[in-house]
Amino acid sequence: MAVTDEAILTIKQMILSGELRPGDRLPPEKELSERLRLSRNSMREAVKALEAMKILDVRRGDGTYVTSLEPELLNEAMSFILEAQQDHEAILEIFAVRRILEPAASALAATRLEESDLEALRRSVDSITADSDVEEVVSHDLAFHAAIAAGSGNRYLASLLDSLSGRTVRARLWRGLTEEHATERTLREHGAIVDALAARDAALAEALTVSHIAGIEGWLRRWSEPESSD
Template identity: 55%
Template sequence: MAVTDTAIDRIKQMILEGEIPPGGRLPKEADLAERLGLSRNSLREAVRALALINVLDVRQGDGTYVTSLEPRLLLDAMAFVVDFHQDDTALEFFQVRRILEPEATAMAATRMTEAEIAELHEILTRLPENPSVEQLTANDLEFHRRIAAGSGNAVLCSLIESLSGPTTRARLWRALTRENALTRTREQHTAIYEAIAARQPEVARAWAMVHVAGVEEWLRSVLA
């Protein structure tokens, strides 16, 4: 194992064992390096690496802290990597969405509060009669984000949000080139909302599957 990897692993163990809790401050660099039996250079490299993936927060003039370690924060790094993938890889991201979103939608049908369901309906009614492509896409993203959050599972929600980047461009393409894209989106969003409002998880799951799979199949035909 490389020296930097060893340093990363030892810091990780200190966090996992509760020696440095979320929000806690790491010992001074010299003290920590001596304690772990590492050079200060190796320790610095490990800290940089862990800061890049939001495990550590380096505050100039103050010290280095463990972040909150919330799933959303830790998965930001994955979203950054996802954004660099090319258009043909976007199809694979849609395949992952097709696995995750129907389940999140089913969970939302049983877990969203009445107030959250009312807010979901408000998102539907907020869309103008003849929206621009940008308005349609933004509304679509917000609709799906609220449902993912409504699943009550922070990790699942963060995973779904991290897939938004590479699939947003495909949604824009579809809105620009596919006939009746607006009508289809409205109808399917309404069906998903109604299933959630009626507390019908299986129906909600089925409509979410239809919705995501429809964009996936369109993208497959375009790439072919």
Template identity: 50%
Template sequence: MALTDEAIENIKAMIVAGELAPGSRLPKEDVLACQLGLSRSSLREAVRALTAMRILVTRQGDGTYVSSLEPHLLLETLSFAADVSQGRAALQLLQVRRLMEPAATALAVTALTPQDLEELGDILGRSRTAATVDEFVAHDIAFHLRIVEAVGNPVLSMLLRVLSTRTQRVRIVRGTRTQRSVERAHAEHEEILRALRARDAQLAASAATVHVAAVEHWLAGSLVDGDEPPADD
């Protein structure tokens, strides 16, 4: 194991063992390096890596602290995996999304307020008049995120963000190369909203399943045909 990797694992072990609690300040660099039996350069590399993972937070002029370690915060770093996913990797993410998003949509049925439902309708109205793929995807993300956020579980919200990022969605929508797919997405969004307004959890879950599955099936078919979506520009 490289010295930097060893330093990362040692600091993680200290956090897991409770020696470094969420929000606590790390010992001074020379003290911690001596404690871990590492060079200060290896320790600095480890701190940079753990900061990128949101495990540590560096405060200018004040030192380095353990972050809050809240799951949704740590999950943010995984969004890059969805951003760069293509082909079968993107399909696998969509398959997981299909398992989770319908359940989240069903849970939102009792949590969404009349004002929330009105806002969802407004989002779909703006989506209908989107002039570009990027604009359509922005409204698409806002629609789905508004639904899942009503559940009140930030971990669930972040997981679904990770499973389908803006970059991934833009790439897939562009890859369909047809206005028909966008029109179908509009219709599927309306079905989801109709079920939410009816407070029908089962129907809402079914509508969400159809919506995500349609994208999944198209992507699976494109892989069979050897016509994978192009990378985002």
């Protein structure tokens, strides 16, 4: 398990054990990272993810506090970390299949999408900003890829990609929570793909989709590897 994930689970255990109670302020970052023998960068990423899950409340200039989340809800919110780790190899295989099939769908869509479809894709990209919450970004991501697959004109390919995409939702959520600038990167790459589709450049749309899927696949591989401490 990656060090950032270990930090998250350690803080979770401190809350569940009662060591940290609702409303309690966390020790300073330096003190907590030294106590848990983690790099400050790993600790910072863990706090950021727990803040996004509404488990911690970061008050600028004041400190970081535990919210009033009940232990049962905390367990539910955190369970997907271990589940995703257990399914790591299967998810990697799914991304590998997506990397093969989705570029072909993009190439087909470049010649078949209607102007109204392209406009809808642009509106979808424009509806998300760097400040959008991770659930909104993942919802956009799923719809974006589904629209391109449908635009390929091949119902079987679109159906297959839809079934594969649904298996990767947890990984997408976790990337959005833990990878710095993940939203900006996703929007930049989606925008470039739409530009290629609008130009009716099948080869470019295919290449950009390969790069996009491979980037997510690469993150997933790095996520599962232990981090070195600073």
